[in-house]
Amino acid sequence: MLLGLAPLLPSAARTQAGGDPLPSWRDGPAKRALLDFVAAVTAEGGPDFVRPPERIAVFDNDGTLWMEQPIYTQLLFILDRIRALAPQNPVWQEDPLFQAVIAGDLRAAAAGGTAGLLRLAGAAQAGNSPEEFQRIVTGWLATARDHRWSRAYTQLVYQPMLEVLALLRARGFTTFIVSGGGVEFVRAFSEETYGISPHQVVGSTFAVHPGEQDGRITLNRQPQVDFVDDGPGKPVGIARHIGRRPIAAFGNSDGDFQMLQYTTEGPGRRLGMIVHHDDAEREYAYDRDSHVGRLARALDEAPRRGWSVVSMRQEWMRVFPWS
Amino acid sequence: MLLGLAPLLPSAARTQAGGDPLPSWRDGPAKRALLDFVAAVTAEGGPDFVRPPERIAVFDNDGTLWMEQPIYTQLLFILDRIRALAPQNPVWQEDPLFQAVIAGDLRAAAAGGTAGLLRLAGAAQAGNSPEEFQRIVTGWLATARDHRWSRAYTQLVYQPMLEVLALLRARGFTTFIVSGGGVEFVRAFSEETYGISPHQVVGSTFAVHPGEQDGRITLNRQPQVDFVDDGPGKPVGIARHIGRRPIAAFGNSDGDFQMLQYTTEGPGRRLGMIVHHDDAEREYAYDRDSHVGRLARALDEAPRRGWSVVSMRQEWMRVFPWS
Numbered sequence: 001m002l003l004g005l006a007p008l009l010p011s012a013a014r015t016q017a018g019g020d021p022l023p024s025w026r027d028g029p030a031k032r033a034l035l036d037f038v039a040a041v042t043a044e045g046g047p048d049f050v051r052p053p054e055r056i057a058v059f060d061n062d063g064t065l066w067m068e069q070p071i072y073t074q075l076l077f078i079l080d081r082i083r084a085l086a087p088q089n090p091v092w093q094e095d096p097l098f099q100a101v102i103a104g105d106l107r108a109a110a111a112g113g114t115a116g117l118l119r120l121a122g123a124a125q126a127g128n129s130p131e132e133f134q135r136i137v138t139g140w141l142a143t144a145r146d147h148r149w150s151r152a153y154t155q156l157v158y159q160p161m162l163e164v165l166a167l168l169r170a171r172g173f174t175t176f177i178v179s180g181g182g183v184e185f186v187r188a189f190s191e192e193t194y195g196i197s198p199h200q201v202v203g204s205t206f207a208v209h210p211g212e213q214d215g216r217i218t219l220n221r222q223p224q225v226d227f228v229d230d231g232p233g234k235p236v237g238i239a240r241h242i243g244r245r246p247i248a249a250f251g252n253s254d255g256d257f258q259m260l261q262y263t264t265e266g267p268g269r270r271l272g273m274i275v276h277h278d279d280a281e282r283e284y285a286y287d288r289d290s291h292v293g294r295l296a297r298a299l300d301e302a303p304r305r306g307w308s309v310v311s312m313r314q315e316w317m318r319v320f321p322w323s
Numbered sequence: 324m325l326l327g328l329a330p331l332l333p334s335a336a337r338t339q340a341g342g343d344p345l346p347s348w349r350d351g352p353a354k355r356a357l358l359d360f361v362a363a364v365t366a367e368g369g370p371d372f373v374r375p376p377e378r379i380a381v382f383d384n385d386g387t388l389w390m391e392q393p394i395y396t397q398l399l400f401i402l403d404r405i406r407a408l409a410p411q412n413p414v415w416q417e418d419p420l421f422q423a424v425i426a427g428d429l430r431a432a433a434a435g436g437t438a439g440l441l442r443l444a445g446a447a448q449a450g451n452s453p454e455e456f457q458r459i460v461t462g463w464l465a466t467a468r469d470h471r472w473s474r475a476y477t478q479l480v481y482q483p484m485l486e487v488l489a490l491l492r493a494r495g496f497t498t499f500i501v502s503g504g505g506v507e508f509v510r511a512f513s514e515e516t517y518g519i520s521p522h523q524v525v526g527s528t529f530a531v532h533p534g535e536q537d538g539r540i541t542l543n544r545q546p547q548v549d550f551v552d553d554g555p556g557k558p559v560g561i562a563r564h565i566g567r568r569p570i571a572a573f574g575n576s577d578g579d580f581q582m583l584q585y586t587t588e589g590p591g592r593r594l595g596m597i598v599h600h601d602d603a604e605r606e607y608a609y610d611r612d613s614h615v616g617r618l619a620r621a622l623d624e625a626p627r628r629g630w631s632v633v634s635m636r637q638e639w640m641r642v643f644p645w646s
Contacts, residue, residue, distance in 0.1 A: 053514060053520060187566045197376060197497075199497070200522070201566065210581065217584050219585075236533050240506070243507065243521030245454065261540050265539050
């Protein structure tokens with residue numbers, strides 16, 4: 001099973017870099033597991049063949065497709081928005097969580113976990129339509145820069161994972177993002193950055209209320225989170241949005257555990273893959289003790305569940321597209 | 324604007340029936356509006372050009388793609404399920420709505436409206452996973468027959484609308500169903516019947532609870548409806564699931580009013596189309612006074628909103644694929 005199968009791939013997958021569809025991946029166990037899986041499920045007449053409509057692959061976003069350290073990019077956006085909107089919302093001064101944000105105390109702001117993050121997220125964008133909100137996110141992404149690399153966040157995506165997306169699509173897969181982040185936040189850049197259409201993004205959501213103004217339909221985003229697409233929420237989001245169990249799942253944290261589990265517990269050939277951030281020099285090194293992207297249970301159970309753990313340090317020749 | 328534009332269409336749309344992509348449509352105002360719209364939004368360099376990712380078209384299902392008289396097909400399924408499950412659920416005997424169903428009193432069962440329908444729907448399928456439920460629906464559809472034509476319900480789809488779906492897809496559109504029906508019910512046949520993938524079906528949903536049994540993920544459908552994709556719910560469902568405002572919408576009842584409104588109020592060239600059931604001989608004739616698929620406000624406002632009203636009797640040469 002660990003033979004390099006790249007030479008066996010038909011031409012659609014061999015259009016990049018002289019036949020290797022994964023040029024940024026070193027020839028290690030993860031690359032072999034990937035190519036082996038793709039070859040198996042696309043081999044017509046073979047025992048593991050999967051017809052194209054059922055070739056569903058799901059990807060976590062934060063820490064799997066783009067960087068999530070030292071803090072989630074969406075949280076940085078929310079903090080900027082809260083600070084910008086604070087003068088118009090004096091009631092926020094009475095809430096410790098908002099006080100922390102306005103004071104720039106990121107540690108206190110992050111201590112609220114996913115629930116705190118989503119409460120801030122709701123407040124930071126309530127009262128807009130989904131279309132207006134996406135424009136706000138797009139505008140923010142155009143100017144915001146990561147401190148360590150002075151790069152736009154949409155440049156801090158993982159080149160090896162872009163190659164996986166391209167390979168799978170070339171082999172008839174439909175690729176989805178299944179993110180704990182807000183669905184409209186991710187949609188603001190998913191098409192341009194990953195080639196993933198808005199309708200192929202599953203994420204956490206806020207209540208949206210329909211109304212009418214001057215005889216026209218309005219959609220108003222409410223501050224209440226009504227679905228958290230994280231942990232056990234991910235299989236629920238997949239079932240509701242995609243309506244089909246994926247055959248391949250890519251994650252990097254315990255928030256992806258149930259998505260990996262749901263995917264790989266289905267019948268037939270499956271692929272579960274975990275990006276392990278073990279490269280402090282080129283990116284970050286973190287797992288069990290991280291507040292962001294904690295990876296413990298999934299790392300412990302990966303061997304017996306047959307999930308591949310990708311060592312970023314050992315298996316990725318390149319991390320970012322520009323590096 | 325009402326010139327026949329079929330001769331101007333590029334080859335992709337002219338593959339059927341010797342160049343006419345809509346062979347079951349008589350050369351009337353609706354067909355001309357359709358072809359005119361498609362030509363305009365796909366003309367590169369033209370003032371109305373829309374790039375392919377934004378070519379989103381949404382279709383109601385009941386009464387727009389398939390028959391909804393004398394009663395919604397999903398309700399027939401639910402009635403069958405309720406009767407089959409009644410012996411295991413003695414508590415249903417104390418509920419007037421369930422009593423009516425078990426007694427076969429369809430009028431009383433239908434009087435509960437959408438809320439009643441969805442309560443019955445929840446009870447009829449609670450406790451299954453989405454995958455199990457789809458298998459149950461598929462099994463039912465394989466044997467259930469409409470009384471008037473003795474045909475499977477998946478054969479009671481409108482040939483002219485199948486041609487619209489094919490035309491739009493050939494011209495780079497992505498086609499979605501946006502149904503008041505349960506999303507998993509529609510997904511059970513959408514791919515085979517319409518060529519629409521499960522993830523391109525938006526519909527009403529029941530709460531789904533994740534759990535674990537024998538160390539494996541379980542998803543349990545609850546009897547509580549948590550989203551009604553009808554009327555003002557349709558733009559909400561579109562925004563949440565598709566994440567982009569459609570440029571074309573097809574409906575047949577006031578339950579589609581807000582979807583048509585949301586679609587056609589966007590900037591640029593838009594198409595809103597209403598299937599008007601005025602053919603008692605070949606199908607059914609109903610609008611203002613119908614309990615199923617009531618069409619009044621949308622019919623009244625169509626002219627000033629620029630929506631095309633399709634006379635089934637006058638503009639469809641064929642109704643069903645087999646007729």
